[in-house]
Amino acid sequence: MKITFPHMGNVYIAGKAFMEELGQEVIPPPRCSNRTLELGTKYSPEMMCLPFKINIGNYIESIEKGADTILLTGSCGPCRFGYYSVLEKNILLDLGYDVDVIVFDPIGEGVGKLKDSVSKALNVRKTKDIIRAGKLGWPLIRKTDELTQFANEKRAYAIDSNDVDIVMEDYYQNIENTYGAAELLNLIDETHEKLEAIKIDKNKDPIKIGIIGEIYTIVEPFVNLEVEKKLGHMGVYVEKSLTPTLWVEQHISKFPFGSKEVNEMFKLAKPYLRTLVGGHTRETVGSAISYSLKGFDGVIQILPLNCMPEIVAKSILPTVQKDYNIPIMTLVVDEMTGEAGYLTRLEAFVDLLKKRREGKKVGKLLFGC
Amino acid sequence: MENYYLGVDVGSVSTNVILIDEDNNLISKRYLRTQGKPIDILKEGIKNLKDEMGEFNVCGVGVTGSGRYLANLILGADIVKNEITCHGVASLSYLPNVRTVIEIGGQDSKIIILRDGIIVDFAMNTVCAAGTGSFLDRQAFRLGIDISQFGKLALKSTNSIRIAGRCAVFAESDMIHKQQLGHNQKDIIRGLCEALVRNYLNNVGKGKEIVGPVMFQGGVAANEGIKVAFEEALNTEIFIPPNFDVMGAIGAAMLAKEEVKKKGETTFKGLGIADMDYKVKGFECDGCSNLCEVIEINEDNRILARYGDRCGKWTNSLKKSNAKLA
Numbered sequence: 232m233k234i235t236f237p238h239m240g241n242v243y244i245a246g247k248a249f250m251e252e253l254g255q256e257v258i259p260p261p262r263c264s265n266r267t268l269e270l271g272t273k274y275s276p277e278m279m280c281l282p283f284k285i286n287i288g289n290y291i292e293s294i295e296k297g298a299d300t301i302l303l304t305g306s307c308g309p310c311r312f313g314y315y316s317v318l319e320k321n322i323l324l325d326l327g328y329d330v331d332v333i334v335f336d337p338i339g340e341g342v343g344k345l346k347d348s349v350s351k352a353l354n355v356r357k358t359k360d361i362i363r364a365g366k367l368g369w370p371l372i373r374k375t376d377e378l379t380q381f382a383n384e385k386r387a388y389a390i391d392s393n394d395v396d397i398v399m400e401d402y403y404q405n406i407e408n409t410y411g412a413a414e415l416l417n418l419i420d421e422t423h424e425k426l427e428a429i430k431i432d433k434n435k436d437p438i439k440i441g442i443i444g445e446i447y448t449i450v451e452p453f454v455n456l457e458v459e460k461k462l463g464h465m466g467v468y469v470e471k472s473l474t475p476t477l478w479v480e481q482h483i484s485k486f487p488f489g490s491k492e493v494n495e496m497f498k499l500a501k502p503y504l505r506t507l508v509g510g511h512t513r514e515t516v517g518s519a520i521s522y523s524l525k526g527f528d529g530v531i532q533i534l535p536l537n538c539m540p541e542i543v544a545k546s547i548l549p550t551v552q553k554d555y556n557i558p559i560m561t562l563v564v565d566e567m568t569g570e571a572g573y574l575t576r577l578e579a580f581v582d583l584l585k586k587r588r589e590g591k592k593v594g595k596l597l598f599g600c
Numbered sequence: 601m602e603n604y605y606l607g608v609d610v611g612s613v614s615t616n617v618i619l620i621d622e623d624n625n626l627i628s629k630r631y632l633r634t635q636g637k638p639i640d641i642l643k644e645g646i647k648n649l650k651d652e653m654g655e656f657n658v659c660g661v662g663v664t665g666s667g668r669y670l671a672n673l674i675l676g677a678d679i680v681k682n683e684i685t686c687h688g689v690a691s692l693s694y695l696p697n698v699r700t701v702i703e704i705g706g707q708d709s710k711i712i713i714l715r716d717g718i719i720v721d722f723a724m725n726t727v728c729a730a731g732t733g734s735f736l737d738r739q740a741f742r743l744g745i746d747i748s749q750f751g752k753l754a755l756k757s758t759n760s761i762r763i764a765g766r767c768a769v770f771a772e773s774d775m776i777h778k779q780q781l782g783h784n785q786k787d788i789i790r791g792l793c794e795a796l797v798r799n800y801l802n803n804v805g806k807g808k809e810i811v812g813p814v815m816f817q818g819g820v821a822a823n824e825g826i827k828v829a830f831e832e833a834l835n836t837e838i839f840i841p842p843n844f845d846v847m848g849a850i851g852a853a854m855l856a857k858e859e860v861k862k863k864g865e866t867t868f869k870g871l872g873i874a875d876m877d878y879k880v881k882g883f884e885c886d887g888c889s890n891l892c893e894v895i896e897i898n899e900d901n902r903i904l905a906r907y908g909d910r911c912g913k914w915t916n917s918l919k920k921s922n923a924k925l926a
Binding site: 262265393457488575580582587590 | 634666681683684685708716718719720721722724806888890891910912913916
């Protein structure tokens with residue numbers, strides 16, 4: 232059994248090491264590229280959302296490298312993601328690929344079913360073993376997330392932000408050569424040290440922007456046209472509202488109570504949206520408010536074209552913008568997105584935030600408040 | 601010799617080259633069609649200026665538009681700014697209390713919301729180009745009339761017909777349908793103007809607080825039909841600045857002036873660039889599966905820049921070799 236899974240930001244890094252520790256053979260898909268998107272667009276329904284298309288591209292590229300089993304998480308919320316596994320399997324079968332698809336449905340849908348899938352995919356029998364494996368994988372996810380965020384922070388403060396890219400590019404290239412958790416953790420520590428060594432300007436007071444939206448779009452750099460990198464090079468400090476770490480907390484490690492941060496988002500979003508409408512609508516609305524409370528200068532929502540839950544959030548955000556007095560910009564991405572226009576919007580937004588900050592300072596001087 | 605500031609806006613449809621003096625007065629303007637050859641047209645624009653103005657000092661250069669990075673490489677600009685900031689700055693100089701700017705260009709349309717002289721919000725068309733200049737261009741062509749006559753004809757109509765303007769493709773088929781029904785041309789044109797305005801307000805202006813004074817700029821502002829349709833829809837007077845078609849370039853020049861005051865001198869390469877030879881070479885990098893299309897620009901056999909690579913391998917390689925030379 233040669234396992235593969237779709238890309239979602241840096242999850243593949245932890246996922247690969249985790250499964251290697253369990254003695255499974257893993258073939259992570261090649262990093263998302265234009266070819267991935269081309270393949271995905273060709274074999275997906277046209278009106279399907281962008282993450283689906285990238286998934287299909289990932290599978291095909293992994294199968295070409297020899298993978299025969301696909302792992303995927305499921306969902307039962309009112310969002311198309313719930314049907315991803317079924318539809319994707321059928322598309323692959325139609326294309327003549329003989330692959331096995333193992334779906335991890337949410338715990339809420341029955342522990343037994345989930346346990347079966349996990350035992351099958353991870354080659355473990357007892358619940359005890361599954362928990363042991365989980366304890367091994369969990370720090371990997373946290374560590375990779377922390378490293379990505381550390382790179383974002385460095386980019387905002389660095390004297391030459393290109394240095395950060397060189398270190399990170401090296402890191403991504405080297406991941407392919409590591410095997411298992413120990414080697415990976417080693418690589419992460421080394422990269423962290425290298426980032427640490429990059430010279431920074433301590434006097435910088437960077438503009439702070441929160442990236443909000445549905446998790447896949449904000450954590451997968453290929454899909455969001457590397458928004459973290461682009462903003463980082465403009466000297467902006469970037470934070471993402473959702474990360475794989477938060478996802479695991481919410482759905483697995485803290486189940487059924489949920490992650491503290493996500494619960495906070497729900498609470499903040501409540502005056503605007505009381506119930507689940509699918510996807511990450513409540514998280515998006517709530518995190519916009521939470522960034523405003525944390526003193527961020529602005530918020531950018533990124534949504535894949537025709538994503539229903541995010542469209543609902545988009546229609547609520549102008550009210551949040553008014554109530555909390557924080558600029559919010561929405562960017563829509565799909566396979567047609569032009570990079571030039573995207574960059575123009577980002578630049579203009581950063582300009583707007585800078586001017587706003589200057590204006591606030593002047594106001595303080597004038598009115599002493 | 602006079603001291604002037606050069607502003608360049610390299611857009612999808614037009615390339616604008618302008619000169620302003622110390623007091624932001626427009627001295628000269630060139631509105632050229634980009635025709636997919638930004639470098640040649642830029643050189644032509646500079647050459648034109650030289651021929652018209654004789655000898656003059658360029659104290660600062662600002663570039664904007666979707667081709668601003670390319671223009672920067674060739675000109676050595678003092679400031680590279682996005683269109684939104686440039687349009688905002690320029691409109692404030694014409695109307696200091698402006699609170700809404702509507703800008704419709706060749707391929708994108710924007711709304712800029714200003715309060716007390718600061719840009720506080722903006723939006724650009726997201727995924728659809730219906731309602732931009734190139735859409736009107738195409739429909740004018742289909743109707744067999746010159747685009748410059750388009751607005752005048754719309755004003756002659758007394759009876760507007762409703763055309764679906766949600767999408768460029770549907771608008772076109774709906775327009776053909778209305779033609780087949782026998783509606784006359786001027787009513788159809790007025791309907792198109794209204795459809796464009798409706799589409800703009802529903803898409804770009806959605807959720808924005810549009811209050812006067814409202815300024816309308818960009819190439820499409822030349823169209824009186826659209827102006828009237830906006831006035832009717834918003835129920836307010838619309839101001840069109842005298843140089844509505846080159847506002848982006850004016851804003852860029854104004855920002856360059858500020859920048860040069862700050863840093864002391866300009867980085868402009870001189871008007872001689874009009875006679876330089878530029879060659880653009882593209883190649884596909886096979887370093888990874890991204891297969892980035894890397895673009896290399898040569899100025900008189902010297903590599904000026906490489907870009908287009910995701911990982912920065914080619915972009916950075918040049919920086920290092922430059923550093924070594926220096």
